[in-house]
Amino acid sequence: MTRTWAIAKRTLTELLRDKRTLALMFLAPIVILALLNYAFSINATTSIKVGTVNVERSVQTNLADVKHVSTANYDNRSQATEALKDQKIDAVLVEKDGQDYDVLYANTDASKTAMTRAALSNAFTKDKTGKLVNALTQMSARLGIQNPAANGQFNLEENYNYGNKDTSFFASIMPIFMGFFVFLFVFLISGISLLKERTSGTLSRLLATPVKRSEIVYGYMMSYGLVAIIQTAIIVFFTIYVLKVEVVGSILNLFLINVLLALVALAFGLFISTLAKSEFQMMQFIPIVVVPQILFSGIIPLDSMASWARIFGDILPLKYAADAMSGVVLHGVSFGGIVPDLLALLIFLLVLVTANIIGLRRYRKV
Incomplete structure (x- = not known):
């Protein structure tokens, strides 16, 4: 019992001396819980905007009367469809005649x-002064023709810009999860691997040679980068061809985004490993680095959060990767449309690589 107590006392003493570990153990959970509480307590109201083409004024009025629904009138179908692709509206409603309508859903959010389907149903069946049936009945009476919609019967042909009627909400967040898992596993593998080499003495022996710090960082980036690219390819192709996730845009653009994100995660993992003293500390950094990435990547709409939260999201690389991948997968955004997000990821990569080179100074002065 005495020896057991001596071992416990020694371990506890070493732990109390490690201020970083204590901070990660006691403060990190509080920070993460506060972020989770904030993110999931946001009262986000879903609003939709329907683009209309040659639609009776009464239909537009009935749609606008539905809570959280607004309308925008377009001169022709192509103009409205372009607005749908640019994410300015959520659906396009076209009137072909007094009875037949055509609706095109963006369908990137089930x-x-x-909600759009319910609003359209309400607009077609609304029974009050100025409703569509009365308007068409009066118009038909003046023209001396029979109103085909007098019984409130309308033909609505439904089409989908992305997926089909069975597309679930999960499809809209799949691009975010794809990037998240690329980031998570590359971050883990690179950080723990370099830390293991450092604690085993391999890095110390390498630093004893004339090789430059930058050459060491570039060497690690090249070797682990190749593994990261292979892993990224597996995740992307599994998501597309096994999980059957539809990609409206270019698969090549999707692969490019994920590869760049993997390189950022690789540099991030290497940087954190230079700060951690042990694999135990490295594991404790994971929730601090990873959890905010997923919370502020777009799974919870950033536009529903406070301004400080949106700014916080802007300093996280996964947010830019998620924006770019969602654009490619759900909206078919071209390469030109994702260039700003790619440039942001490149900036993250350059900053982290530079930080890694500087970080090695603590282990050798060159």
Whole structure:
């Protein structure tokens, strides 16, 4: 019992001397819980905007009367469809004649598609002064023709810009999860691997040679980068061809985004490993680095958060990767449309690589 107590006392003493570990153990959970509480307590109201083409004024009025629904009138179908692709509206409603209508859903958010469908149903069946049936009945009477919609019967042909009627909400967040898992596993593998080489003495022996710090960082980036590219390819192709996730845009652009994100995660992992003293500390850094990435990547709409939260999201690389991948997968955004996000990821990569080179100074003065 005495020896057991001596071992416990020694371990506890070493732990109390490690201020970083204590901070990660006691403060990190509080910070993460506060972020989770904030993110999931946001009262986000879903609003939709329907583009209309040659639609009776009464239909537009009935749609606008539905809570959280607004309309925008377009001169022709192509103009409205372009607005749909640019994410300015959530659906396009076209009137072909007094009875037949055509609707094109963006369908990148299953909840918005369901809300739009309900709003259209309400607009076609609304029974009050100025409703569509009365307007068409009066118009038909003046023209001396029979109103085909007098019984409130309308033909609505539904089309989907992305997916189909069975597309779930998960499809809209799949691009974010794809990037998240690329980031997570590359970050883990690179950080722990370099830390293991450092604690085993391999890095110390390498630093004893005339090789430059930058050459060491570039060498690690090249070797682990190749593994990261292979892993990225597996994740991307599994998501597309096994999980059957539809990609509206270019698969090549999607692969490019993920590779660049993997390189950022690799540099991030290497940087954190230079700060950690042990694999135990490295594991403790994971929630601090990883959890905010997923919370502020777009799974919870950033536009529903406070301004400080949006700024916080702007300093996290996964947010830019998620924006770019969602654009390619759900909206078919071209390479030109994702260039700003790619440039942001490149800036993260350059900053982290530079930080890694500087960070090695603590282990050798060159």
